[in-house]
Amino acid sequence: MKWEDSGGRKPVGIGIDILSRKRADAFLERHRNRILERLLTVQEKERYLASGRKMSPLLFTKLFAAKEAYFKACGGDWMGIEGFGKIDIAVTRSDAFTADSDIIQPPVPGVSAGAFITHPQYVIAEVVIWQAEGAA
Amino acid sequence: MSNEIFEKIQETLAGALGIEKDEIQPESSLVNDLGAESIDFIDIIFRLEKTFDIKIPSGELFPGNILNDDRFVKDGKVTPEGLAELKAKVPYLDVDTFSNDPQVTKLSDFFTVNMVMRYIQDRLSNQAKA
16 A cells, blocks of 8 residues: 555654543633643734634634644654644634644654544544655 | 642642542552543643642643653653653653653653652742742
8 A cells, every 4th residue: 555645745644632622621711821821832822812812612622632633643642731832733724724843843844734523522633744845 | 748738739630630539649640540631731730830829830740842852762762861861850750660661652651649749849848948
């Protein structure tokens, strides 16, 4: 079996995470300020909290699960609280995202493509990191 | 003092993990015995900050940054340099026992209630000295 997409790109990392929406909602409700201060990147704050908007529990659940999925795709196990604020998630559609980080990266340079599955009780985030053009 | 700290830690962990206080013993592993996941570790850090009125800097209590450094991890195992770094940066962790089989994926098994106790005691004692 050849692990390539139609354009000949190879996956260099795959990660998946599932998070209970109830658990994430309670966490956000209890620690909203700390979460916004320490778990989000500057770009995420600009993207999702501009004009004093309040982050919805569903968006937070998606961001958290996406960060975890990306970290796993990079081969990690536990990134520590410091890792969350270093992975930038851009939700491009209600069911899709990209992830990027200057610090936490896959062994081979790549480009991420992620997807969400939203269930009334859970959010699942999965991400594939595709080998970047010219990367060995 | 340490009993009082232990009781507060029990309450904090019970609240974060949705379990009974009695289930939490000093030797309990947060992952293996109490079922903690990533979101729980962060919840625990934030709750401890509130309970003890302290700030827990990134990388101090449940460190991840050391393991993301190529110098300290090779082929899924923490290198001798990584173990030395863990000892220096996370003295509350039982690095000696972990070093018998230093697989990265097993490190979180060593995040125990005792480790949290030692960390909080140290922080409070340093605070009192300052």
